[in-house]
Amino acid sequence: MAVAAEVRIEQVAREDLVMFVNACFSCTGQREFYGDARGQSVSIEFLHQYILGNYRRLYRRTLAAGINHFNQAQIILNLLAVGSPADPVERQEEGSLIAAALRGLPTQRAFRVLESLRSRHINNRRARAIAREYLAGRSNLPFDAVKYRAKLRAAVVHGHLKLDGELGPFLFHGWKKRVYTQPLLETFRKAHFAQEALYELPYTVAEGLAQKHGVPRDVFLQRIEPRLTQAERLRLQESAARHGAVEPQVDLSRAPLTKLALYVLSMKDEVREARRDELHTALERASARVLARAPASLGRVAAVLDNSYSSSGSLQKRRRPLGVALASHYLLSASAREYRAFWTCPVEEPLLVTARGQTDLATPLLDALAWGAELVVIVSDGYDNDPPKAVAELTRVFRERLDPGRRTALVHVNPVFDAEEYSPRSFGGAVATVGVRDAEDVPTVLGFARFAEGTASLAELERYLSARVVSWLERDAHRIASAAPGVSVSVEEGEA
């Protein structure tokens, strides 16, 4: 009796964790095609609280599982909010995980976390120390002070931090001070009074000031062009054209895979047709770069890709499911020995794909099985409606009658989080479902798929997570060692 209960407990724990990690891969709390933003955020918040309360060790280790930035930030905040654990070993692990995760986040997201500490009323020794350590590790704090001024100020005020040199006065007096010796700070001050100084500031800061000076949009965009970051260039393509300005040059060879795929999908058909070779090479290079970082070599792979209307995503996540499908197409074709793609609504040229039509996953899946794939990757939001629940039945009968030895692996990669089920929507028990946010994570989630399938035990999952934690912390230590130390930050209270 006791044994049975223990087995059940282990099973529940494993299912909970798989559900949580899956949710952390895909959910961003934003609106989806079928679900609204409110439902999404309520659902993911509940999951976080539930896992934090019941499996704290695994909760923090999930930080290293390769989950998306939104959920990393949530975990950091939730961990800081509940205070540090009593056990010194655990405390040490948690502290280094949080610090490493914060360093690994994109700058704007990391500063957003520091700002959220204030809005969520989190102020304990550890939270202050984490903020201080993060700021001490920044290589160019004056630049951060200009670009993320409000957030940095919030962090400094809230954490009782003291910044060296002119940064303190800069944060609290800003452009009202007479003069700064730091060139960037001085430019920021000048830009409030002289138009010329605008164009040496970061774009997001200069944008508001340009409005203040009444600079025409097209002139502004043209002159600020050298200061634009890659992401800003991609983002500004369409709006620049709308304002009659020259579109900023995009270096396609540097854009990450999924962003690139989304950029391609945002273009009109004719443009895609005209620039087909260029875009095709860029996508191939981007997927090669992903594979260089996380090598994956697969055998005979078939991808069943969903380009139904629901893959157009929502206003907040425009065409993301389709973008993930397109990026996965390139990534899988680069990593597989033999590869074929099967779209729900067949397309001649993957680059010209659009979100259109019903979700008929049964036909492409049958084609993929008939082709004799070793691994079938289904990229879909999990709503198959022609006929409904056909994939679940199809895979069940396939496993039962045609492939009881599991020669063919079936993995469902789902970029959409279903708020009501607290996980990405699945196709029943015969297919392992894993969540994903960017196609870059596909190699990672394919490794995670065996846990989602339910064949691996809880101990294995723990080993998997702790191995990832070790390698992740090592990589982080390596990164710190190679980076130059930044401006020192002192604190009013003397604690470590």
Added chain:
Amino acid sequence: MTDTRLIQRLEPKGLRLAPSQVFGRIRLVPVLRDEVKGDLRFARRDYSDAPLSVVALEGAPTSRGLKYVSYIPHGMVVSWGNRQAEAVYGTRLQAPEGKKVKVGPFSVRLLHRMVHREDRNQLRMLPLHLAMEGFLALHFGGPDIAWAEYSREALSHGLSPRVEGVVPGWASSALDGALRTFEVHEQQVGLLLFNADELLSAFVVAHPDDYRLLHRTLLEDFYGDLLLQYGYLLEAPELGLPLDAKRVSSVEDLRTEVARMRADWAAFHGFMAGGLFGVEVTSRKVYEAGPFLLQHFHTSLVPSEENHLGEAIVGPDGTLEYLKTYRLSAAQTRRAYLLQQLAASSWNMEDTAEKLGSTRQELLLRLHNAGFGYLLKDHVLEEARRSKARGS
């Protein structure tokens, strides 16, 4: 000689049903057409700028005569023959149709006829309002023999004014969500709309491209009370059909099984829509548009059954090219049934009551409760009420 294109029994000839898509309690069933001829095209014409439209059924729009008054958000432009197929796309470029007059703070659109020929191969019609007008006009003339019970107004003006209430599509947020997330098939030309698995409406056009453009107009159309009924039912069951594992020994077998599953879905939806398709209807010709026949129809109007009214265009070979239906609510059916029975007995109260298996007094009260009290003389009604109160 009767026209073979006039519908006796609604058959979805040339059409195919695909598996449904469910959103909350709304179930949408796509209607597909395999063979598209492309000689009959539909386009939407926007009338939403006027909160009220007055359609002249006889005579010029500004003259006296019978009028149909309603909120009409859009009309439909029908063109046939290949010559016009391209022109329809640009109908928005045309000068605004009809006349708009200011009445206080509102503007009212005056339209000429339900169906109005605009060109040699082009027709403007008011979708669903055409069918509704046909329904309101049933026995509109009122009593043709001056029986003593009927009021003077009923004898001189008939049923005028005859009023029915409907529910606009946007009154239901579930319908909005369902139409937004619905995934339109490539060959789709129509839609069956179920609320809580009750058939509310069927909409079919001739060409898939037209359907794609007209899909969202379903939100502006009107529906019966059933759209709002069952509001507490959150979800219609998402059905799933099983595959028979015993019959499968290869991937090809799986393929045939999936094909069978599709056929089962189509048959099942056909069964669900059995209250409309396959039942006897009474239809009347409205307009002959080249080789096509525009008509409106209604089902039996027996209160115990599901009743629909609608309009249809049938091609020369009997294919259903256009269909739009409206599900009558129970009260609307009762009204129509009473009128039908009265008319069948030449508006004689005793005969009708006998046919319905009740008394004259009861029938009078029933008419009053159904909303036709204005047809009867006050003292006759009063007497019926008093005899009811006496318990006779």
